[in-house]
Amino acid sequence: MTSELVKTEKQIKSIKRAVEIIDATYEAVLDSIKAGDTEKDIANFIEEFVLMQGASGLSFDTIVAFSDGGAEPHHVPTDRKLERGMLVTIDMGAVFEDYCSDFTRTFAFGEPNAKQLEVYDIVYRSQKLGIAAVKCGVKCSEVDAVCRDYIEKHGYGDKFIHTTGHGVGTQIHEAPRVAKNSDEVLEKNMVITIEPGIYIQNELGVRIEDMVIVGKHGPLSRIPTELIVIDR
Numbered sequence: 001m002t003s004e005l006v007k008t009e010k011q012i013k014s015i016k017r018a019v020e021i022i023d024a025t026y027e028a029v030l031d032s033i034k035a036g037d038t039e040k041d042i043a044n045f046i047e048e049f050v051l052m053q054g055a056s057g058l059s060f061d062t063i064v065a066f067s068d069g070g071a072e073p074h075h076v077p078t079d080r081k082l083e084r085g086m087l088v089t090i091d092m093g094a095v096f097e098d099y100c101s102d103f104t105r106t107f108a109f110g111e112p113n114a115k116q117l118e119v120y121d122i123v124y125r126s127q128k129l130g131i132a133a134v135k136c137g138v139k140c141s142e143v144d145a146v147c148r149d150y151i152e153k154h155g156y157g158d159k160f161i162h163t164t165g166h167g168v169g170t171q172i173h174e175a176p177r178v179a180k181n182s183d184e185v186l187e188k189n190m191v192i193t194i195e196p197g198i199y200i201q202n203e204l205g206v207r208i209e210d211m212v213i214v215g216k217h218g219p220l221s222r223i224p225t226e227l228i229v230i231d232r
């Protein structure tokens, strides 16, 4: 069953804990990731780490995508091995006291090339603008437009192939929809995601996702959205 759109303080507390668990998990991934690791290795590590911290489970099957695998928004982890020069997208969530978290970052393993940097920067700025646009009384379609217009203006409008975000509660995808055709209006203490992405087939993908409580300033996650380069 989906939860109410507007969350109680108690529900928000559970969601915040689910976010903290994922933040710690992401840091552990960045600390331990190495060349030769497979997408499946990292997904398995994430599941163990999330459970170890007291989560009751994952919000959904973890997405770990290397290089052009990142061009599929719902990539399923494979036995592909990590190499320098790849972008890595990880989309994951934890369940704590029945409430879900949802988080995506893309990082570079080894020095990124010009194209990777260009695409990352567009998604980074789009997501930042989207988060700033989340306010009580704003239509979800307006928030979607903020993210989408920025990406369109930079020539990748046709590569942003999904909606900007969604509500999160006891289910990973709940109302409201942060989409072009969504008339829903944001209210205080709704919890939504802002997750623009650019997907270039056979080449690369970048997505950055944070959860936001409407009426509170900034994202719930304390993981920065600036590009992280792991060089080891």
Ligand SMILES: [Mn+2]
Residues within 6 Å of the ligand: 102, 103, 193, 195, 209
């Ligand atoms: Mn999401």
